[in-house]
Amino acid sequence: MKKFETFTGVVAGVDRANIDTDALIPKEHLKSIKRTGFGAALFSDWRYNDDESDNPEFVLNKPETKGAEILVARNNFGCGSSREHAVWAVVQYGFKAVIAPREGDVPAFADIFRNNCGKNGLLTIELSAAQVDEIFQTLEKEPGVKATVDLEAQTVTLHAAGGDDEYAFEIAPDLKKKLLEGLDDIALTLQYEADITAYEAAHS
Amino acid sequence: MSKTLFDKIWDAHVVKDLGNDEVLLYIDRHLVHEVTSPQAFEGLRLAGRPVRCPERTFATMDHNVPTDENRMNITDPIAKAQVDALTENAATTGVTLFPLGDDRQGVIHIIGPEQGIVLPGMTVVCGDSHTATHGAFGSIAFGIGTSEVEHVLATQTLRQKKPKNYKVEFTGTLQPGVTAKDMVLKLISIIGTAGGTGCAFEFCGEAIRVLSMEGRLTICNMAIEAGARAGLVAPDQITFDYVASGNRVYAPKGEELEKAIENWKQFYTDEGASFDHELTIDVTTLAPQVTWGTSPGMGVDVTGEVPALDAVPEYSPADVRAALDYMGLEPGMKMTDIQIETVFIGSCTNGRLEDLREAAEYIKGKKVANGVRMLVVPGSEAVRYAAEKERLDRIFVEAGAEWRYAGCSMCLAMNADKLRDKERCASTSNRNFEGRQGKGGRTHLVSPKMAAAAAVHGHFVDIREEL
Numbered sequence: 001m002k003k004f005e006t007f008t009g010v011v012a013g014v015d016r017a018n019i020d021t022d023a024l025i026p027k028e029h030l031k032s033i034k035r036t037g038f039g040a041a042l043f044s045d046w047r048y049n050d051d052e053s054d055n056p057e058f059v060l061n062k063p064e065t066k067g068a069e070i071l072v073a074r075n076n077f078g079c080g081s082s083r084e085h086a087v088w089a090v091v092q093y094g095f096k097a098v099i100a101p102r103e104g105d106v107p108a109f110a111d112i113f114r115n116n117c118g119k120n121g122l123l124t125i126e127l128s129a130a131q132v133d134e135i136f137q138t139l140e141k142e143p144g145v146k147a148t149v150d151l152e153a154q155t156v157t158l159h160a161a162g163g164d165d166e167y168a169f170e171i172a173p174d175l176k177k178k179l180l181e182g183l184d185d186i187a188l189t190l191q192y193e194a195d196i197t198a199y200e201a202a203h204s
Numbered sequence: 205m206s207k208t209l210f211d212k213i214w215d216a217h218v219v220k221d222l223g224n225d226e227v228l229l230y231i232d233r234h235l236v237h238e239v240t241s242p243q244a245f246e247g248l249r250l251a252g253r254p255v256r257c258p259e260r261t262f263a264t265m266d267h268n269v270p271t272d273e274n275r276m277n278i279t280d281p282i283a284k285a286q287v288d289a290l291t292e293n294a295a296t297t298g299v300t301l302f303p304l305g306d307d308r309q310g311v312i313h314i315i316g317p318e319q320g321i322v323l324p325g326m327t328v329v330c331g332d333s334h335t336a337t338h339g340a341f342g343s344i345a346f347g348i349g350t351s352e353v354e355h356v357l358a359t360q361t362l363r364q365k366k367p368k369n370y371k372v373e374f375t376g377t378l379q380p381g382v383t384a385k386d387m388v389l390k391l392i393s394i395i396g397t398a399g400g401t402g403c404a405f406e407f408c409g410e411a412i413r414v415l416s417m418e419g420r421l422t423i424c425n426m427a428i429e430a431g432a433r434a435g436l437v438a439p440d441q442i443t444f445d446y447v448a449s450g451n452r453v454y455a456p457k458g459e460e461l462e463k464a465i466e467n468w469k470q471f472y473t474d475e476g477a478s479f480d481h482e483l484t485i486d487v488t489t490l491a492p493q494v495t496w497g498t499s500p501g502m503g504v505d506v507t508g509e510v511p512a513l514d515a516v517p518e519y520s521p522a523d524v525r526a527a528l529d530y531m532g533l534e535p536g537m538k539m540t541d542i543q544i545e546t547v548f549i550g551s552c553t554n555g556r557l558e559d560l561r562e563a564a565e566y567i568k569g570k571k572v573a574n575g576v577r578m579l580v581v582p583g584s585e586a587v588r589y590a591a592e593k594e595r596l597d598r599i600f601v602e603a604g605a606e607w608r609y610a611g612c613s614m615c616l617a618m619n620a621d622k623l624r625d626k627e628r629c630a631s632t633s634n635r636n637f638e639g640r641q642g643k644g645g646r647t648h649l650v651s652p653k654m655a656a657a658a659a660v661h662g663h664f665v666d667i668r669e670e671l
Contacts, residue, residue, distance in 0.1 A: 017523055018397060018499055022637040027618045031268065031282035033242035033289045035350075045639050076398040079431065080637060082333040083240060084349035106398045111433050112333060112347055119351035174224040185351070186253070189359045192220050192228055196256075196361055199219045199230055 001121050003182035007096060008148040009069025011158070012059045013139040014043070017074035017106075021113065024078065024086040038085055039092030060093075064144030070156075072099045072135050075106045078113025087116040097123040097149045099156065101132035118175050119185065123149065125156060125169045134165065151180060206474035208369045209438050210404045213344045213471065217327050219361055229364045232326040234356050235312045236263035236299065238286040239618070240331030244354035245293040256360045258298035262321050263290055265304050266311045268618040271581050271608035276305055283619065297357075308453075310584020310610040313337040313552035317421065318586050320455025323447060324439040324468040329356055334552045334634065336427040340420035341447075342439035342471045344404070347428065367433065368480035370403035371473075374411035376488035381667040383562070384419035385554060385632070385651035387411065388426040389493035391485060393503040396518030400432030403481065406473060407437050411487045417446040418558035425553045426634055429500040438472040492667050494539050495649040497527035498638050506654065506666045510537045530638055531646050532626065540664050544648070546629040547578040547605075547659040548641070551615035554632035554652050555583025557590050563656040564596040566670070572604035573662035579606050579621060581613040605659070617642045630658040 029041035047058045054061040060068065071090065077100040078086060090098065098117070100108035108126040109117075117124050127135075138145055138160045148157045151171070158165040177183070207215070219228040234257075241263070248255065255261060268283040269275060278284040287304065294301035302308040308319060313334050316322040322338045328345035329335060331353040338345035352362055374387055392399075405427050412420065420437045427435030437443075444465050447455050456464045491505035501518050504511065510528065512535045513521035528534065533542070549555075549563050560582065572578045580600045582588035588610055591597060597607045614621040615633035623629055623645025632655050633640075636647035650658065653667045 016526070017520065020499075020635075020637045022635070022640050026639050026643070027616050028643075030239055030618065031280070031286060033246070033285055035243045035246070045643060076401075076431070079397050080333065080635065082331060082335075082347035082349055084243075084331075084351060087349070106396070107401045110398070110431065111401055112349060116349035116351065119349065172224065174222075174226060185363060186251070186355050186358050189228060189355065189361060189363060193359075195220045195228070196230070196359060200360075203230070 001182045001184060004121055004123060004151050004179040006148065006150045006152065007069065008146055009096065010065055010067065011070040011072060011135070011139060011145055011147050012065040012068035013072040013136055014059060015074065015136055018076045018079055019073050020080035021078060021083050021086040022080055025083065025089040030083060030085050035088060036092065038089040039094065042089040042093040062143065067094060069094055070097050070099065070147050070149065071095050072132065072139065074132070075101055075103050075108055077109050079110040082112045084116045086113065087120050087122055091120050091122050095122065097125055099125045099127060099132065099135065101129040102126050103129045118178065121179060121182070123151060123179060127167055127169060131167050138165070151176065206477035208473045208477045208479065209342060209406055209436055209471055210344060210369055213325055213327065214366060216325070222363060225365050226363055227366070228361045229327060231329050231356050231360055231362060232260060233316070233322055233328045234261045235316055235328065235330035235335065236261060236353070237267055237312050237330070237332060238265045238290040239267040240350050241293065241353055242286060242289040243350050244357055245289070245297070247354045248357055253358045255297040255299060255357045260360060261299040261357070262316070263294050263299050264302040264309050264312050264315060265290060267612045267616065269304055269611045270619050271611045271613045271621060275609050307585050307589065310586065311552045311555060311612055313425065314555055314583035314587065317341065317417070318452070318584055320447060320452025323455060323464070324443060325471050329362065333428045334425050336433065336435050337421050337425040337552055339424040339427065339434050339436040340417060341443055342436055342468070344434055344436070346433040368403045370400055370405050370432065370481040371479040371483070372405050372407050373409035373482070373484045374407065374487050375409050375484060376411055376486045378411060378487050378490065379668060381653060381671050382487070382490050382492055383651040383653060384415055384422040386490055386493045387485070387487055388423045389495065389500070389503045389649060390490055392426065392430045392501045393493070394485070395430055395483070396501045397429060397499050398431040400427065400430040403432045405432045405435040407435055412437055413440065416558060417442060418556045421556065422553055426500070429634055439468050444468070492651060492654050494654065494664055495636050496531065496533060496539065497524065498530050498636055499527065500634065500636060500649060502527060503649070504539060506539050506664055508539055510535050510539070540666065542628070542648070543663045544628045544630045544658050545576060546623060546627055547576060547655050548581070548614040548629055548631040548633065549579070549652055549655050550581030550583060550613055551633040552583065553634040555581065555587065557587050559632065559652040560587065560591050560596050563652040564599045566653055566656040567603045567660060568599045570603055570660045572659045576659055576662055578604065578659045579608060579614060581608040582610050584610045614641050616640060630655045630664065
């Protein structure tokens, strides 16, 4: 996994709650035995017209936001299937971070999706509903606005015309370390191979 | 200390505490299918790592396989590549495979229980969110991504944080015609598709206790549609009888089974154990459920109407508007006035023998309405054989339905079984997301009985009035 480094990129907003994995990558694009090549399929039902031309209304087809690196959406992002292809599509499009709000009991991201993000170096940032409202308001006024994501400092800074808006976010310390150092889970677990063997011996 | 059912199984599988609330959890059974596994096997190969426990790993092809007569001859080149990759990966790693054409092949979540692969007290994972199904045995079963599939193949463990415990108690007695599917759809419409996020459900109460294993599997299957990765039912005599019955090749037999059952009796929630969340649903007045929107939580009683934009607690008016535009519906329409064009009976939710019997019992001697296409897709080849032995296939075919071979089929439309743009379907599957059953297709989730009744009438009807 690549190390997560501080970056500044264009922010794109898809103003919907419950964006499910079938929307992120419709299943006709799941038929590959490779781990690459999913970026073009991201949001394909919304992004392309029936004749496969670009839908000019969709945010990723607008000149200001094409090639964005930070995605903002509403809560329960990534619900539905466990397909990691959804995360691969988001990452391979070029996104490095996704921002969504927790609203009351409703979390920003669905469980399995969020877990899969961590395995692919994609940072999920949970902000408050009011903060995400603010970001959407700025996006409407200033399409193509950029932001800086600093994982070490745990901040997102939106570079709005009227000045910077900085938002702090929380992240589990172990996940932060994994992302910053680009650690491979399997290699980490295999350090405990003796424990696994002992468990198997005791339970056979 | 009093423990929940979930905590007992979890604690028995902790290999090591990793700190930061994370543990290394041992995995007893790993189920594998063709769509989410090729990249995991490729990763292992590239790293030069073996499959640690091939004997704990079981694979089949289900997601993209054709279900018609020509199923052995897969014409879609990429689907064929996935099926071929799984065949080769199983052969080189020693993983047990039930290939296409084998009489044990079928939807992975149907064959796991059927073959006795999944048993009470186990931890079970699969690269598929509907792995929650297997919790019906009193096991911890949940879906994982492909990176985790690779992790389990390499280490037979997963790094996991313990979810919260969420008790869902179903009290009362179901009316005739109302089923387990209606119970779980009702739950999701109450708490929404994120209501169980971060939690494992334990389904309990007298309405669960009287359910067959098939009904319990249906309810646990849809735990993920309420956001929970797992849903469990404590094992009881119904569970033990299920394991002991039929031809469950991988289940213990005779004296070994008796010993196992004694051990399984420890898997229940202790008196006084505490839950993080609790919910009670009385099923006495529960009506058959039909979804009207593009999220499994967008459901109402069949006697009800498409709701007003601001009358759906778990969804914003904008989300409701978007869903209704996609579905081609307007607030105030009666659910029973919604005309359907296609009926799909099958899937890991409702593709078991009991589901087919319920649909067949209703449709026997009746005809599918003019212009309606009805697909009946058994969840496994074993289900198909058993159904044909009871001549259920004749009942469906005489009614005008198509009788197919086993596979996921139109539940997710990765094979040729798809809805056309704007085609409206009564489906016994689990997801009504936009495009789920084919681009532009409109899905209404219902029970098998409700689907059969909709096929005959050409629109939804209250099955209770048909009995």
